Amino acid sequence: MDSKRRDFLKIAGLTAIAGIAAPSAFNTLLKGEAIASAGQAAAGGHGAAAPTGKRYGMVIDVKKFTENPGLAEQCVSACHTIHNVPDFGNRKDEIKWIWIESYEHTFPTESQYKRPDALKDMPILTLCNHCDNPPCVRACPTKATYKKKDGIVGMDYHRCIGCRFCMAACPYGARSFNWRDPRGKDANGQPFIKAENPKYPTRMRGVVEKCNFCTERLAIGQIPACVEVAAQTKALVFGDMNDPNSEISQVLKTSFTIQRNPAIGTHPSLFYII
Amino acid sequence: MIEKAFKGSTGYWVWMLFLLSIMGVGGLCYVQQFNYGLGITGMSRDVTWGVYISQFTFLVGVAAGGLMLVLPYYIHNYKAFGRIVILGEFMAIAAIAMCLMFIIADLGQPMRALNVLLHPTPNSMLFWDMIVLNGYLFLNILCGWVVLQSEYKGIKYPKWIKPFIYLSIPWAISIHTVTAFLYCGLPGRHFWLTAILAPRFLASAFAAGPALLMVIAMILKKTTKFDVGREAQDKLVTIIGYAAMLNFFFLGCEFFVAYYSQIPGHMHTLDYLFWGLGHGDQVYNNLVPFMRASVIMGLAGIALIFVSRAKQSDGLLVISCLLIFIAFWIDKGLGLVLGGFVPSPLEYVTEYVPSVQELGITAAIWATGFFILSILYKVAISVKLEKEA
Numbered sequence: 001m002d003s004k005r006r007d008f009l010k011i012a013g014l015t016a017i018a019g020i021a022a023p024s025a026f027n028t029l030l031k032g033e034a035i036a037s038a039g040q041a042a043a044g045g046h047g048a049a050a051p052t053g054k055r056y057g058m059v060i061d062v063k064k065f066t067e068n069p070g071l072a073e074q075c076v077s078a079c080h081t082i083h084n085v086p087d088f089g090n091r092k093d094e095i096k097w098i099w100i101e102s103y104e105h106t107f108p109t110e111s112q113y114k115r116p117d118a119l120k121d122m123p124i125l126t127l128c129n130h131c132d133n134p135p136c137v138r139a140c141p142t143k144a145t146y147k148k149k150d151g152i153v154g155m156d157y158h159r160c161i162g163c164r165f166c167m168a169a170c171p172y173g174a175r176s177f178n179w180r181d182p183r184g185k186d187a188n189g190q191p192f193i194k195a196e197n198p199k200y201p202t203r204m205r206g207v208v209e210k211c212n213f214c215t216e217r218l219a220i221g222q223i224p225a226c227v228e229v230a231a232q233t234k235a236l237v238f239g240d241m242n243d244p245n246s247e248i249s250q251v252l253k254t255s256f257t258i259q260r261n262p263a264i265g266t267h268p269s270l271f272y273i274i
Numbered sequence: 275m276i277e278k279a280f281k282g283s284t285g286y287w288v289w290m291l292f293l294l295s296i297m298g299v300g301g302l303c304y305v306q307q308f309n310y311g312l313g314i315t316g317m318s319r320d321v322t323w324g325v326y327i328s329q330f331t332f333l334v335g336v337a338a339g340g341l342m343l344v345l346p347y348y349i350h351n352y353k354a355f356g357r358i359v360i361l362g363e364f365m366a367i368a369a370i371a372m373c374l375m376f377i378i379a380d381l382g383q384p385m386r387a388l389n390v391l392l393h394p395t396p397n398s399m400l401f402w403d404m405i406v407l408n409g410y411l412f413l414n415i416l417c418g419w420v421v422l423q424s425e426y427k428g429i430k431y432p433k434w435i436k437p438f439i440y441l442s443i444p445w446a447i448s449i450h451t452v453t454a455f456l457y458c459g460l461p462g463r464h465f466w467l468t469a470i471l472a473p474r475f476l477a478s479a480f481a482a483g484p485a486l487l488m489v490i491a492m493i494l495k496k497t498t499k500f501d502v503g504r505e506a507q508d509k510l511v512t513i514i515g516y517a518a519m520l521n522f523f524f525l526g527c528e529f530f531v532a533y534y535s536q537i538p539g540h541m542h543t544l545d546y547l548f549w550g551l552g553h554g555d556q557v558y559n560n561l562v563p564f565m566r567a568s569v570i571m572g573l574a575g576i577a578l579i580f581v582s583r584a585k586q587s588d589g590l591l592v593i594s595c596l597l598i599f600i601a602f603w604i605d606k607g608l609g610l611v612l613g614g615f616v617p618s619p620l621e622y623v624t625e626y627v628p629s630v631q632e633l634g635i636t637a638a639i640w641a642t643g644f645f646i647l648s649i650l651y652k653v654a655i656s657v658k659l660e661k662e663a
Contacts, residue, residue, distance in 0.1 A: 162382015171462025206382025
């Protein structure tokens with residue numbers, strides 16, 4: 001084979017490889033770019049994103065939880081029972097999808113100075129914010145956590161490698177890791193999952209989990225478990241924020257609500273009435 | 275060439291057996307962790323990364339430090355580094371091997387590690403880190419081995435290796451930049467959210483990597499006939515000294531921004547690391563002695579390393595390099611990663627203390643790194659001494 005022919009083949013080979021690889025590489029990069037800039041333009045800083053398609057959100061009326069003692073606990077318990085969330089009985093291994101937090105810790109970036117005394121004991125429900133611009137999804141190296149078209153940030157427990165990058169990335173501490181086997185039993189032979197719900201999968205050791213906005217219930221026409229518990233009081237309002245006629249859109253239009261740490265541009269889908 | 279690793283003095287074999295025993299004990303710890311889960315470590319819901327990821331971060335720096343030898347030798351044709359440059363390349367191989375082992379040790383589902391390749395995700399910095407680390411490992415194995423083999427055969431290295439050597443230079447910068455990007459792109463983690471994180475990583479890498487190399491070179495000078503040469507030693511002092519100073523300059527910038535701006539989020543972690551952070555009626559300060567020692571050792575190391583050159587004292591050189599290496603190991607191998615989790619995003623303070631098994635696994639990975647390093651250095655030095663004899 002003479003050298004010219006060999007050179008030609010080399011170049012042809014390289015061009016072919018570049019031709020196959022380049023469009024997909026470009027597409028991936030540009031797609032990310034387009035999403036990022038569209039989000040910013042529409043958002044105009046700290047506001048909401050463009051109203052395209054469905055976007056599920058939730059309004060949490062903290063006053064109603066104060067008026068109905070025990071309601072917040074019921075919401076937590078309903079969620080954790082339905083989703084087989086284990087109870088290890090210690091803070092280190094703790095797994096929680098939704099939990100009760102104080103004002104001070106839910107809103108550390110808000111002013112804590114000369115607040116009403118009543119604020120101190122208010123039970124504030126805290127869960128995944130299902131951000132429109134989620135840092136956890138950006139960080140995940142395997143797409144095990146992803147944003148769905150309806151705005152819900154989901155988790156694939158079977159793909160997660162347990163690197164916990166998403167936990168470092170989440171600015172709301174909403175994610176939990178299975179430090180040990182959740183299907184196991186404690187020293188006294190008590191299972192960590194008190195009563196297993198066969199309708200939702202239990203997780204395995206070494207994966208991350210969090211609130212999924214009851215995506216499995218929405219799929220069969222039910223509302224999220226916590227919202228169902230609080231239905232009578234309307235302490236939790238859930239729905240499509242992009243539908244101007246939905247109940248949540250009406251509430252958001254007529255009440256003053258706040259989001260957790262909006263300054264970092266995550267665009268949370270949770271709104272609080274304090 | 276590899277056969278050189280199987281012939282050695284009693285001292286060599288005792289050293290290798292010592293490393294193997296640590297690897298064995300750590301291996302048993304890993305079996306425990308594999309069966310129980312990462313709950314066996316000191317990590318918790320609030321502090322989700324511990325010594326594994328902090329060692330990984332530090333060792334990326336040690337690997338990148340090899341650049342400080344490759345660049346003067348191959349780009350500026352600085353002949354005095356002729357004997358030491360191979361040590362830098364081989365140290366990078368061992369350091370990257372340790373990095374990869376630390377990542378695997380930290381995974382909750384290590385059997386799924388290949389998901390990173392099966393589902394490539396360009397928006398994740400961890401995906402890019404996987405690419406740059408494995409690429410750098412490949413480049414150093416290739417360049418180091420080909421150049422050494424040519425020397426073994428008594429010929430000049432082949433021309434085709436040059437592009438790979440040149441490529442390894444920006445690649446070294448990239449491994450530590452991407453590793454910094456793992457941290458500094460996360461909203462809501464004030465301590466990491468700083469544009470000088472990557473430059474600071476590089477500065478400490480260019481001090482800590484060559485400092486470790488210098489200590490090893492001095493040990494080799496004592497135990498074998500291999501001497502990297504006075505000129506190389508003196509030049510490395512300049513490199514280590516200035517890189518270490520640059521690191522402290524960057525640290526000073528962090529302090530200024532935090533304490534002059536008075537923004538609480540920016541001050542919290544520095545408070546926790548250097549003074550103790552009050553929360554509720556308790557003060558949390560378990561890293562304070564380490565961080566203060568790090569600053570003192572680092573500054574003392576910088577002063578002593580220049581004195582060692584003025585006095586041409588190898589003893590003082592080893593001490594100053596150890597001081598700098600340990601100072602930066604504390605700074606990055608402890609404070610940087612662990613500090614970033616305190617306080618938590620909800621402003622709770624959870625302190626982290628590694629478990630015995632966790633320390634066992636950590637020691638075993640370091641031992642494995644030194645095991646690889648010893649084999650590679652044994653080969654390199656045998657070849658060099660044989661050719662010079």
